[in-house]
Amino acid sequence: MRLIMLGAPGAGKGTQAAKLAVAYNIPHISTGDIFRANIKGGTELGKKAKGYMDAGQLVPDELVCDLVADRIAQEDCTEGFILDGFPRTIPQAEALDAALEKMGLKMDAAVNVDVPDENIIERMGGRRACLKCGATYHMVYAKPQTEGICDKCGSELVLREDDKPETVKTRLGVYHEQTQPLIDYYEKAGILKTVDGTQSLEAVFEGIKAMLG
Ligand code: ADP
Ligand code: ADP
Ligand code: ZN
Numbered sequence: 001m002r003l004i005m006l007g008a009p010g011a012g013k014g015t016q017a018a019k020l021a022v023a024y025n026i027p028h029i030s031t032g033d034i035f036r037a038n039i040k041g042g043t044e045l046g047k048k049a050k051g052y053m054d055a056g057q058l059v060p061d062e063l064v065c066d067l068v069a070d071r072i073a074q075e076d077c078t079e080g081f082i083l084d085g086f087p088r089t090i091p092q093a094e095a096l097d098a099a100l101e102k103m104g105l106k107m108d109a110a111v112n113v114d115v116p117d118e119n120i121i122e123r124m125g126g127r128r129a130c131l132k133c134g135a136t137y138h139m140v141y142a143k144p145q146t147e148g149i150c151d152k153c154g155s156e157l158v159l160r161e162d163d164k165p166e167t168v169k170t171r172l173g174v175y176h177e178q179t180q181p182l183i184d185y186y187e188k189a190g191i192l193k194t195v196d197g198t199q200s201l202e203a204v205f206e207g208i209k210a211m212l213g
Contacts, residue, residue: 001026001080001212002105004087006182007113009171010123010163011197012204014136016113017084019205026080029071031064031088033134040131056162056170058178061091068092069099080108088179093186110186111208115197117172124168128157142201 001024005013014030021028035053038046045067049059068086071077087093100106115123126139130150137144137157144151162171186192193211195204 001109002100002107003080003082003212004107004110004186005082005084005113006110006179006186007197008115008117008120008175008179009168010120010127011113011115012123012201013084013113014134015142015201016111016204016208017082018135020208021082023209024080024082026082027076028082028084029068029086030084030134031068031086032084034067034071035059036131036134054161054167056167056174058088058174061089061095064088065092065095065099068096072099073103087182090181090185093182107189107191109191109193109212110182110189111211112183112186112192112194113197113204114194119198120172121165121168124163125165127160127163129160129163130155130157 003017003020005017007013014032017028017030035046035049039050039053040046045063048063052059064086068083072081072083083096087096096107123138126141128137128139128144128148130136130153132155133150133153135150135152136142137150144157148157149155150157161167183192193208195207195211197204199207
């Protein structure tokens with residue numbers, strides 16, 4: 001199963017991708033996590049990406065397309081994979097199609113987790129992230145067992161710099177302008193599946209599994 005998770009920042013893509021990765025036993029590939037790991041590790045890529053991310057802007061396509069093409073060519077992706085946070089622009093979607101075509105593959109579905117802007121600010125304000133393993137929590141809807149500590153790896157949870165309300169507004173603008181056109185792109189490709197992302201975590205998960213069959 002080769003899946004794309006689409007949706008606004010904070011819609012729940014990462015949360016659902018993590019659950020689907022376990023259910024289908026395929027890797028969860030989050031470009032945001034890859035960039036954050038590079039920033040933490042002080043790599044060249046991290047240095048290039050940081051300014052864009054902190055400002056709530058997209059990292060340029062040329063820094064992300066090859067990285068994803070290389071990642072999906074790895075051994076653990078042969079049975080499928082879940083892309084979370086990629087593609088985010090039409091050129092990225094075209095680059096993905098080109099990379100897959102070379103491998104003789106196609107995406108199976110693009111899952112659009114639909115959440116209106118009004119709900120996003122609340123989701124983002126309560127989000128707490130583990131920068132070590134990429135796990136995500138919410139102070140009200142998805143609490144960790146011990147406050148402020150990651151259940152999976154024991155690291156400290158943080159409010160991401162780009163989850164502060166001002167930057168969230170910028171990111172929503174960027175989403176509507178550059179990423180939302182992908183909904184049409186995958187509709188035309190005949191693989192779009194839309195789920196109501198305002199439901200509970202479990203209901204969204206069940207909805208996605210039912211659509212994927
Ligand atoms: P969220 O899960 O809240 O949507 P992500 O972790 O996916 O956020 O992304 C955080 C930031 O990383 C984005 O705001 C952007 O700056 C950068 N980023 C992640 N994926 C991409 C991508 N495919 N193209 C460009 N920038 C990206
Ligand atoms: P994205 O990857 O799309 O940016 P996340 O999966 O990180 O979004 O979810 C954003 C925040 O909202 C997180 O704090 C997460 O725990 C919470 N969340 C995700 N799905 C739901 C849901 N269905 N109901 C309530 N909160 C949710
Ligand atoms: Zn962790």
